[in-house]
Amino acid sequence: MQSEYDEDPGVRWMRAWQAGDEGAFDALVEAYSPQVYALLTRFLGQRANREDLVQEVFLRVVRARERYEPSARFSTFLFRIAYNISVNETQRGIAREAGRVELGGDANARSSRTLAEFEDTRAEAPGAELERDDVVREVRAAIARLPENQRMALLLAKYEELPYSEIGEVLGTSEKAVKSMVHRARESLRESLAALLEEEEA
Template structure:
């Protein structure tokens, strides 16, 4: 029997996007595919949550909630974008909503490679090189100033900067994650950097004096 040209075709995932393939398999009942998603993406999700939200308690609960959202949305999932775009949009929405409720202040460095380890953990710069007491005090001062500057950024600006700097995503994908335009994201990242420079200027001037 010839195929019905009007029949709806099941969407397929791009060959270079295993996350979409696993999510589609999970949608159709393959529970092992969900295990693959958790194993592959949980370090990235944990690092992204930490960079946005900080090192306060509750990160693990938020990461768990991200994957619970995948469970709840699997019946409706369609691979209309890369899986990382779909996943990071969930992360951003949860982080922004949670921070608005609890007004948590993030603890991250602008330049340190937070979350870069294989376990996705994010440590402060002062923890990385085990410096002496005086060096540690100076580094703590820097980290404290950066914390305050990062905490002052609007949620969307902060996430745009994180995705551009740490995840090294193209502006087009960041725009898809944040439901914006590529031009707006470029402007947003630029404003975020300028805001950080402005807020850190007094501290940097004091350090160089």
């Protein structure tokens, strides 16, 4: 069946793989795994299991092999899977932390640990100035505090340059709702990073 997305490289590889070309799947993983890894890192922070989650995303692609029908660019399909997995991962994390708190852990442990995952960037920016590291840490922590859908909408718009209509496909919502999410996300960031923004403006 022909579709308007047939020119998308991801869709082409998926079609080829469905037709029996096993190498096409390797090409998909080669082309898209860095994007998925980067999105998961921006969304979840520096978690140790990001590679497992990338594997989980592609495992779902494997399971969808027979019934896949392109209704958007392949990356949109992939980001939707990644978003669902990330939200599940966040929920599991919250459940784990709740269990720890019940067993006598610190009630603030979850939020501080989550932010620490976003803040630990030294390994990724070797040689960067300490001051710059602080700014990066603060910006990442502010993004981490955004609600999940606003955070994903902002990340997809800013770093994947996805149009709002496609972000709507990923989040399962309308283009208008995405516009509102991005607007609110930027508003929250402008508030929480007010001091940094003033410095930047100066």
